[in-house]
Amino acid sequence: MPIFEYVCEDCGTKFEKLVRNGVTVACPKCGQDHLKQQFSTFAAKAESGAPEPQMGGCGARRRR
Numbered sequence: 120m121p122i123f124e125y126v127c128e129d130c131g132t133k134f135e136k137l138v139r140n141g142v143t144v145a146c147p148k149c150g151q152d153h154l155k156q157q158f159s160t161f162a163a164k165a166e167s168g169a170p171e172p173q174m175g176g177c178g179a180r181r182r183r
Contacts, residue, residue: 124157133157 126133127146136144145152 122159124159125154126157127151128153128155 121138122135123138123144124133124135125144125146127149129151130146130149132146132148134147138144143152144154146154
């Protein structure tokens, strides 16, 4: 189940909700369903001391 972020258009409350297909979401504060889905981004936290991830390539090195 994906987690979605919403803002209630009636009271302005911002919240996150795990949503199954076909389920109507309501504001946890006022109970209304006049919601606007917000753009969400994926975030991950690295352990301290862990090397920084490197971008690009498939991990295989070319031999010369």
